[in-house]
Amino acid sequence: MTGYSGADHTAETFTLLERNLSPHRAAAYRAMGGVPAQAGGAGAEIHTYDGRVLLDCRSAGGVFDFGHRPPSITAALRDALESRDIGDWMLPSLPRGRAAAALACLLPETLPYSFFTASGSEAIEFAGKLARLATGRRGVVCAERAYHGQVGLALAMSEGPGPSAREQDVVRVPFGDIDALRAAVGEDTALVCLETIPASAGVVLPPDGYLAEVRRRCDESGALLLLDEVQSGLGRTGRIWAAEHWDVRPDLLVTGKGLSGGVYPVAACSFTEEIQRSLADDPFFHPSSFGGGELAAAVVCAVVEQVSRPGLLDQVRATAAVLRTGLAEVVGRHPSVLAEVRGLGLMLALETRDEHGGLALMRAAIDHGVLATVAHNAPSTLLVMPPLIITPAQAGAVIERLDSAARTVATGSTGPALRLPI
Ligand SMILES: Cc1ncc(COP(=O)(O)O)c(C=O)c1O
Structure with missing residues (x-):
């Protein structure tokens, strides 16, 4: 019944x-x-x-990592609604700060900063912009049969702030083929973006040693490594992040879906100290009406509590x-x-x-x-x-x-x- x-x-x-x-x-x-x-x-x-x-x-x-209508996460959202609204992205926000601090507790200490968005696609877009800003390069290398979301035209059409999406070149390589990746990454590569375990490609596990070699190639060439953990993160694989299985630390990590607790949309791009320094001249470079909303922030804190249980x-x-x-x-x-x-x-x-x-x-x-x-x-x-x-x-x-x-x-x-x- x-x-x-x-x-x-x-x-x-x-x-x-x-x-x-x-x-x-x-x-x-x-x-x-x-x-x-x-x-x-x-x-x-x-x-x-x-x-x-x-x-x-x-x-x-x-999205439903913690099931449908998980009581503690639903209650956190209900409590937040008693005293807050979405908030203005442009103003400093205590709930947003608390959400970022909570998320940092789940992440390697090399990723202390987070930017919240309303969707995983937008978090990937943010990561791409940030990588182009931080490296001054335009190339992106990703995997064939990857899925990272559905935005792009809006960014391509918008005049700033930040580097324009019109300036990016995307090259695809077969996932797991390190020779192909090594050949594709060059001195104009800003970003190598991979799902740690590609889901839409049918749950393909990276061959042993692959992600470590990808990390090495990024370090050699000065490209940044982004791991998309939108599906594989937050405990799904038996570790908080799937990348932990192969002991690889990315420069940027995107999480989403489960971060919403199934009750309020939110995703995040987390990144290193070095990358955040590149925002010194353009600290407002990614406006987002719903990014880092104060209701979402309450949900993020409740989800982090569940993942840490x-x-x-x-x-x-x-x-x-x-x-x-x-x-x-x-x-x-x-x-x-x-x-x-x-x-x-x-x-x-x-x-x-x-x-x-x-x-x-x-x-x-x-x-x-x-x-x-x-x-x-x-x-x-x-x-x-x-x-x-x-x-x-x-x-x-x-x-x-x-x-x-x-x-x-x-x-x-x-x-x-x-x-x-x-
Ligand atoms: C691995 C991965 N990255 C990014 C996204 C995009 O997330 P969203 O649908 O929240 O924009 C998805 C969505 O399915 C995904 O599976």
Whole structure:
């Protein structure tokens, strides 16, 4: 029982979707066999208007790291609303300062400064501007099949402050190929930007030694290293930052998604003392109406408290071990559908044998009560990223339900093959 009364709200959701949001998206949901409309959620559960309870193995990429409506984070936001509003980005702010200090406690001591933004994309944009300002160079090297967000044109069209996006050259190299990266990084490279574990590319682990070599190449050439931990950070892999697994320290680190506690949008770019010195002549160089908002600041402090909770990382590692072992058995039972399970901590992926098989498995998983999503730059892959607070019993249920989903795909009962561009 979810407490939501269903048919009317479901119908209204889809009517409004067709009429005022996106008829094409409505058609896409229909093609996927009818994706239920979300009504709310609690912990690792998503509740739908038609009375279903899905186990969330998507977490919106980490937005719901601490589950849906986590009580202490929701309470921090409610308390903040009693006495503050978003605040003016241009004025000094005590809550913003406290949020930055809290975040610094989670970061290596080499990254004491943070700039808050309203989205991960904007934090990446800020990092790119900062790197170009700090180095006086324009080149950016990133990975093929990377995903860092959706902004860029606004910056390209805006006249200052800070270096213009029109001055950047982006080169892509295959993730994990150190020779390609070494060749691409040169004396005009301002920034090397990598997801520590690329999620949209299907949860690709960096080969051992790769990130250390990337760090070395940046040091040799004077380029700055940005690690995007928007999906992999805040405990997802069993360490606070995925980069800790390979003992690599970036010059800039971007976090987002889970930093919102699932209740208020916020992301951050954290950076070194040396980089912040380059802002001496242009301290206001990145205006952002909602960046560093005072409501967001309260949420950041509450999230940092959750990430620092004794036992959280042990809990993530223990649940991850259960889930991974169970999913490996599922792979073994359905070899015609599944090739492998891979990943680190609760950042897992099931590789299917069909180059577009992630979508069929996603559809079957929803039918069996699990929301998991296809990796949009690797359509053969289903991402399995539950909230960090998923219970062992729920992890067991996820294994059983994904087993049923794989069986459904194996018997061909998911209907025609799907090729949706999502
Ligand atoms: C690795 C990574 N970086 C950056 C972003 C952009 O974040 P946002 O959607 O908050 O702009 C995303 C979003 O999915 C992401 O997965």
